[in-house]
Amino acid sequence: MTDLKPRVDDATETATITAGRRGRRRRDRSVDPIPWWLIVIGAAVALYFVLPTLFVIPMSFGGSGSFQFPPREWSLDLYRNFFTNPKWIGSLGNSLLVAVLASLLATTVGTAAAVGLYSLSGRLPQFVRTLLMVSMVTPAIVVAVAVYITFLQWHLVGSLGGYVLAHAALGVPFVLVSVTSALGGFDARLLRASASLGASPARTFVRVTLPLIGRGVLTGAIFAFVTSLDEVVIALFLRSPTFQTLPVQMYTAVTVEVDPTIAASSSLVVVTVTLLLLIPLLVRRTRRR
Structure with a gap:
């Protein structure tokens, strides 16, 4: 009897703890049900x-x-026509070239701005950050008119440089938001530790800062690329007979001529953008493993 009593007490205690856990789980599930x-x-x-x-x-x-x-x-006739028609394949090449260059420029500027503003304090960084975000909340037609008027004076309308600068300006806010979010968990003491070991600021950024915020930089670059690839309003203002992007060609295929090839081009764009947006999720899941 003496040996059985501790066993009974242990079993009772175990059952009580298990019941308490189950009750807690039920309460947690019912705290904020959807x-x-x-x-x-x-x-x-x-x-x-x-x-x-x-x-x-x-x-x-x-x-x-x-x-x-x-x-x-x-x-597969529509896809065959897309990849053999000089108008469609040429506009696709222009879009990819502009998107790559614009995303590189936007990533460089946005990352530098995010890191620089992170090291400052006060109202000035907040004002500059808000100023850089203006293009994200401004109507596209307003931005397009302003870009067109400005680029007319700079002789950039219809040029590759004009497309790259305009699309990069649209992509900078996405990079800024993504990198700023990544810097939220960054420990500034690592910078002081690197400097105390004799590393230069450039070497510290490449070896310490960039690996820690790399996921945010990659996410911002992808969003900048997708934004440039999909942009049509500014591209309509900047287009020329010798240079136009895929969204402009798709717009022309609907408004000027009825070309069912737009269904194939739209499907390719949707699939490409979807796969690109899934890359950050796959990278995050891989790193967690």
């Missing part, structure tokens, strides 16, 4: 954004010379 109507609204919004893609991608495999849904016959 209401059913919010789930319905979220699903409706997601469906609203995905629904055009569900029509465009099947239409891109149609075999007729017009828009049909569902397609009566399946073919």
